[in-house]
Amino acid sequence: MGAEKDVARRMASQLVKRAEQKALENKTTKIIELQRLLELSVYGAQGLLKPDEKGDFDEK
Numbered sequence: 001m002g003a004e005k006d007v008a009r010r011m012a013s014q015l016v017k018r019a020e021q022k023a024l025e026n027k028t029t030k031i032i033e034l035q036r037l038l039e040l041s042v043y044g045a046q047g048l049l050k051p052d053e054k055g056d057f058d059e060k
Contacts, residue, residue, distance in 0.1 A: 015041070 003011060019034035026033065043050050 015037050016030070016034065019030045019037055022033035022037070023030045040050060
C-alpha cells in the first residue's frame with residue numbers, strides 16, 4: 001500500500017499478531033481473521049467502510 005519495506009514488514013507482523021488475537025477471541029482460525037483484517041485494510045485505504053459495516057451512515 002505504498003509503505004517502505006521495513007514499515008510494511010512491521011505492519012504485516014502486527015496484522016498477523018492481531019489476527020491471532022482475534023482468532024482466540026472469536027474461536028476461529030488465524031487465516032479467517034487475517035482475511036477479515038486485510039479486507040478491512042483495503043477498504044480503509046480507499047476511505048470506505050465495508051458494505052456490511054456501514055450501519056446507519058448516510059452516503060452524501
